[in-house]
Amino acid sequence: MKKIKKAVIPAAGWGTRFLPVTKSTPKEMLPIVDTPTIQYIVEEAVRSGIEDICIITSPYKKAIEDHFDRTKELEQLLSATGKEALAEEVRAIGEMANVVAIRQKEALGLGHAVYCAKPFVGDEPFAVLLGDDVVYHGDKPCIGQLMDVYADKGVSVLGVQTVARENISKYGCVAGRQVGDRLYTVEGLVEKPKPEEAPSNVAVLGRYIITPEIFRHLENTKPGAGGEIQLTDGLKTLAEEQGMYAYDFEGRRYDVGDRLGFLEATVEYALRREELRDDFMQYLKGIVK
Ligand code: UTP
16 A cells, blocks of 8 residues: 655635635735744655655745745845844744645635546545644544544545534535444445535545546536536545545644634634733633633
């Protein structure tokens, strides 16, 4: 079985839920405290052992590619002014992985965005981490947990968690059987079902391990829900062909493409920062009264 070395991060959507800022700033570059969302995601992949990362961007999102480049002038300035730790931090961002970008020329849907990564992926299984989903994790990063399941089962794996039934219509929904600790077989997939029609409350949450045969299925996938080429539709036929698992990963997931999710992430990440924690907590207690 091939080892997972590559990850694709789709980040070419318009971010309409977060207008007006997303008119000119990619939502993936919005900071959670002081770090762009997409950096947390790249770090998760790197900590899981991924070496090569392809970000799917759009003509309006150059800032994402720039962030993972070296900025030697800034590094030199920081060093020259005695800010060595900061200089090192800035340098490390430019060197954390082999990051490349592929442009999705039109936002035709998540399935189409993943299809754009075909020349980068080739004939290997690969990880997909959505550019606006952040998962705060303990010892093992979310995508690393799915990589372990792949190593055991050898077929595609979806990262899932259960959600309140009234919220299932925001997600891809898994029909399946629990076959182990946190593990389900995928026997059906529905994109954004109505709560009363959903086969379960198990939601697909922005993390996937996918075998390369997905590209054949995406090639033949017609626009589905919302007129977009849906990854869910391609995964559904892939599951019928090869089998597929869903893993209820450990970790707190934030949808930072949603305003409320973004605010939750901001507050909780700030409270996890030692240098901010006490002052911020005091401030929050004060205003909550
Ligand atoms: P979303 O549906 O959350 O992103 O897609 P969006 O379309 O940008 O958001 P809204 O609904 O308009 O606010 C999930 C991920 O897939 C990427 C997005 O950038 C996001 O990371 N995506 C979506 C693409 O790369 N291309 C697309 O055509 C659509």
